Amino acid sequence: MRKFSLDALARELLRRAADSPNGRAAETVYGGHEHVLRQTVIALTAGNRLAEHHSPGEATLFVLRGRVRLGAGEVRWDGMHGDLLVIPPQRHTLDALEDSAVVLTVGKPQRESHADE
Template sequence: MQKLSLDAEAREHLERAAAAPAGRSAATVYGGHEHTLRQTLLALTAGTVLAEHDNPGEATLLVLRGRVRLVSGDTSWDGRTGDLLVIPQARHSVEALEDAAVLLTVAKTA
């Protein structure tokens, strides 16, 4: 068994994001390319956008801190601390409305 403090990870990566020119920091906390399930902690400073990209499988975004906006086509969903957003099976982008840390969970489909 392995234990990880997402709160501590979020705090650390928010500090890294604040110091990074791109305004973001990320780390895989479980899984990886060789696994079906992958969980990645992402920290974004306010205004940082993850440009539109494809969804590699079933995915969710758990907002650990702050507020984010998930956009797919003409539809958007706002999430704040504690919210779970289901990422659509379509191209999408993510914007930090304020400094935010999220846990991205992806189960790759074939």
């Protein structure tokens, strides 16, 4: 079993984001390419954004700190500490309205096994 302090990680990533030229920092706390589930803490300083990008599949954002705005096309959803935002299955952006940290959770479809039976 592993245990993480997401609050401590959010503080550390916000410090790193403040020192970064693009105002962001991230660290995957669980999963990766070999797993179906991936959870990544992302920190953005106020006024910075993740530019429009494709949806990673089924995904949510849990706001640990600050306020963010998730946008897809003409639709916008604001989230603050404690909110869970469902990421739409289309291109979207994420803006930090304040210094913010979120947990991005992505569930990728499993590849079918083609092993002989």
